[in-house]
Each structure stands twice: as C-alpha cells, then as structure tokens.
Amino acid sequence: MNECLSELKPSSLWRHFREILSIPRCSGEERAIGNYIINQARALGLESRRDEVGNVVVYKPASPEIRSRRTVVLQAHLDMVCEKDSEVSHDFSRDPIQVELEGEWVKARGTTLGADNGVGVAAALAIMESRDLTHGPLEFLFTVDEETGLTGASHLQPDFIKGRVLLNLDSEEEGTFTIGCAGGGDSEIFLPLHRLEGQTGTLIELKISGLRGGHSGLDIHLGLANAIKLLARLLDRAREKLPLGLIHLEGGNKRNAIPREAWAHLICDASHYSDALKFFEKEFETIRREYRVTEPEARISIRQLAETREEPLVPKSARTLINLLLILPHGVLAWHQEIPDLVETSSNLAIIKTESNIARIICSSRSSIQSALEATRSMIRAAAEMAGAEIRQTGGYPGWEPNLASPLLQLAKGVYQSVFGQEPELKAVHAGLECGLIAEKFPGMDMISFGPTIKYPHSPQEKVHVPSVEKFWLFLVALLEELAREKSTALA
Numbered sequence: 100m101n102e103c104l105s106e107l108k109p110s111s112l113w114r115h116f117r118e119i120l121s122i123p124r125c126s127g128e129e130r131a132i133g134n135y136i137i138n139q140a141r142a143l144g145l146e147s148r149r150d151e152v153g154n155v156v157v158y159k160p161a162s163p164e165i166r167s168r169r170t171v172v173l174q175a176h177l178d179m180v181c182e183k184d185s186e187v188s189h190d191f192s193r194d195p196i197q198v199e200l201e202g203e204w205v206k207a208r209g210t211t212l213g214a215d216n217g218v219g220v221a222a223a224l225a226i227m228e229s230r231d232l233t234h235g236p237l238e239f240l241f242t243v244d245e246e247t248g249l250t251g252a253s254h255l256q257p258d259f260i261k262g263r264v265l266l267n268l269d270s271e272e273e274g275t276f277t278i279g280c281a282g283g284g285d286s287e288i289f290l291p292l293h294r295l296e297g298q299t300g301t302l303i304e305l306k307i308s309g310l311r312g313g314h315s316g317l318d319i320h321l322g323l324a325n326a327i328k329l330l331a332r333l334l335d336r337a338r339e340k341l342p343l344g345l346i347h348l349e350g351g352n353k354r355n356a357i358p359r360e361a362w363a364h365l366i367c368d369a370s371h372y373s374d375a376l377k378f379f380e381k382e383f384e385t386i387r388r389e390y391r392v393t394e395p396e397a398r399i400s401i402r403q404l405a406e407t408r409e410e411p412l413v414p415k416s417a418r419t420l421i422n423l424l425l426i427l428p429h430g431v432l433a434w435h436q437e438i439p440d441l442v443e444t445s446s447n448l449a450i451i452k453t454e455s456n457i458a459r460i461i462c463s464s465r466s467s468i469q470s471a472l473e474a475t476r477s478m479i480r481a482a483a484e485m486a487g488a489e490i491r492q493t494g495g496y497p498g499w500e501p502n503l504a505s506p507l508l509q510l511a512k513g514v515y516q517s518v519f520g521q522e523p524e525l526k527a528v529h530a531g532l533e534c535g536l537i538a539e540k541f542p543g544m545d546m547i548s549f550g551p552t553i554k555y556p557h558s559p560q561e562k563v564h565v566p567s568v569e570k571f572w573l574f575l576v577a578l579l580e581e582l583a584r585e586k587s588t589a590l591a
Contacts, residue, residue, distance in 0.1 A: 103200045107565055109572045115221035121195035125181040126247040129153055132177045136241055143228055152254045153243040159227060160236055165583045167235035170262035173226065175219035175269060176245035176533065180353055180557040183210040185308060185360060206562035214563035215556040219268030222575060232576055235583040238262050245533055247354060249496050252533035255540050264507055264582065267534050267548035271556060273567035277548035278508060279527030280535055281316060282472060283465040284495025285354055286479045290420060290458040290488040294410040298344060300366040302404040305379060309396040312359035312558040315447035316465050316530030320431050322393045326350050326361035327451050329386055331424035334363065336382050341375055343367045344411025351450040354463045356557040358449065366409050376401050420458055423486040424451065427462060428478060433471060442529035444471045465529060467498050499535040501527050507545040510585060514578045
C-alpha cells in the first residue's frame, strides 16, 4: 500500500509518513498516532510523557560527542484536517489514506493528504530514531487538536518541556522562515427558525460543488469562492421570482477551511420545477463567469427528489437567514500597512447547518492586530443580534509577533545560506500557528517555523512537493548540528 513512497528520499522520513497515512488522526482523534509515537520512543529506549489532553513529548539525549546543555524542541501537531470529495467513499477513522505521485508531487486520491503536519511529524520521528546525526539534547513535542482549536498548545503545562529554543515544523513553503502569525477567534451564531405547517410538493436539492476550498488563513487572499455565500446569493435571487419554500440549508464542515460545497432542500409545486431548473442554471452561469479564473471547476446540480410533505421555513424566517448569510463578512478585510502582501484581517464564513428550529453558523476571524480582530468580531456580533440570533464568541488565541533580532533566526539564516547558497525568505503568515500560544506559555522561547512546500492544505487538492521535503530535511539536520556546536550564550 502506498508503495510509490518507498523510493523517495530521505527514506526514513518517507517511511514514517507512509506509516502515518494508515493511522487515524482527525482533530480530536489522535490517540492512535500518540500511541505510535510512544511505542517508537519505547523501542528506541527513550523517555516519553503524555499529558491529560493527549500531547506527547519524547526526550532524547545529546549525541555522545556533544556536551551542549542547550535543549532544542522540535514541535509538530498530530492531527490533520479530514476533508474529502463528496463522491469519494472514505472513512478517516479506519481507512488508510491512498496516495499517488504526480510528477514531483505526492497527493491523496480524493481526500486531504495530511502532509499538514504529517511531514513534520515524520521528520521528528526520523530524527528521533537516527543514530548518526549530530545534535544536542532534544525534546520532541507533538501537540493535539491544532486544526480546530489549538487545544493541545493551549493546555501545555510549564513543566512539560524544558527547552527554550523551538523549531516549529508546520510551515508550508520551503525556503521561507515563518517568524510571526495572526491571532484569531471563532463566533458561533444560533438563529431561531420558524416553520409552516406541513406542505405537499416537489422536493428539490440545489447543490454547489467543485470549488477549490483551502486554508481560511493562508488562502483567503486568493479570491476563492465560498460555497455558502454563493448558495445564499442564489436563494436571495430566487425568493422574489419563484414560489419556493426553504427546508434545509447546509455548507462547510471545518472552521479553518473555506467552504467548498453547500446545498439546500427546497419545496415547490411540481409545475414550477422546470422554471426553477432554468432559473438556477442561468443565475449560476453568471456566477461561474465571475469566478472563471479562480474556480474553473465550479458546478451546480439541481435534482428533483420526490413528492413529499415538508415543513418549510416561514418566509420571514427564510429571509432573515439568507440576509444574515449575505451580510456576514467573508474574505480579506484589511491588508497589513507595513508588510507587503500580508493580510492583516480576514474572516471566514465557515459552517452553516439548519435544524428543525435553529440554524447554527460559525465564522472564523483572524488578524495580526488584536484591536482589528476585536472590531471584526464586534461586526459579526452586531449582524447576529440584528437578526435576532444568539452568539457565542470564544476567547481566541494570540498572535506571534516577529522578532528580527532573534539569535535563533540569525543562526538559521546562516545555516540555510551555507547549505543552499541563498538566503531564506522571512515572512509572517495570516494563519494561526501554535507558536503564539507557546510563546505566551513559555516566556523567553526563541522560535522559527519552517517546512516543505505544501499546496492547498485543508482540501482534497492538498499536495506536497517531493524535492522540497529533501531540502527541508537537509536544512533541519544541518541546523541541529550547528545548534549543538554553537558556542554563543545568546541561545543558552
């Protein structure tokens, strides 16, 4: 299974990644992958710990010839975003992820690949088992539930790790060091729904699919379509022109992924089905032209399900729901005023699901400026309250402020220049990394984040660039060696 990975270099990293592909590790379900790491540590004679929430740390002493007392932390998260195309039959709780090679890229077949952050985990495991690499004392920190709430990092206790130099292996562009990230927070909206008594008619399913989706931070600036927003637009256009009743509306399933699909169940008299079909196809063609560059695979499906008796929303309730979806912010709200091409503030309309008497909507907002994040969440709260909805807003998570004077950063830049003959790019990202929480919990921690090139994380189009994985590995090994031999007390 997944034999195409067996010839790739570095072999130890890809071997562990191949094993990881067969272990369930959706967010909140990391027990099995944690067990795998603990068993690997036990087989190597290394000490390990697991805390109450499932974070795992493994301790490895320095190479025999190294006397450095400086402990370096290698950190990656165990969970992955579990997304699949709707037509793909795959159970993430038991089915191994099937991969294939496309030129220089490894990708999965209709599901997320889990290279985010599986390659980082595999690299840490390969370092852990190596007996011929030079390094000082190491701590391998594996956190849980990064993708849905940074839960593992937020529950770290002060005694879990001792090192104050940390290499986060969760970046997605080889040749780039991430030195800062955005903070963020979610808003959960509960809108009451009111329904009519049962009505008989033709049940119609209206579905938008084929969108690219992607990471709601890293990809928010690409002009990608949001399936929930598009569906709300279609329903808004239809409500004054067609006698349709809205039964159910659903879209998105991950807080940190741009929704790729959304669908609604509508009811109408059988005589109006043909009109509805023509109307939605014509309206969607306009949308398709609008997104012809960024969403070339966008499609709509309309099918007649059955004659049925349903309880549609009363017109006022349907109108309020659609209006709320239209007005909730989505996309880039502000660009950083000092760092070129960096999104400062954004929001993702992530999830909508209607039940019998309530609609649950989730928005995920990000900003590198705390006051701007608070203003965005206030905007969402105001929209929810005007619609008569209740809203729950969590405390969120902190950002990570760039430190260009970091001793670790200066050392790492020199190592990269020495290994590859060019300087790395430095950037802050519009995404939430665990580094922000780790910096808050462990004062004085010096950190950088780096990794191989991964495209379209959090979507079934996710893929990892094979040559970049080898470069990522070569740099990691060289940096550990230099950290072990570095004499400067600035990193002590």
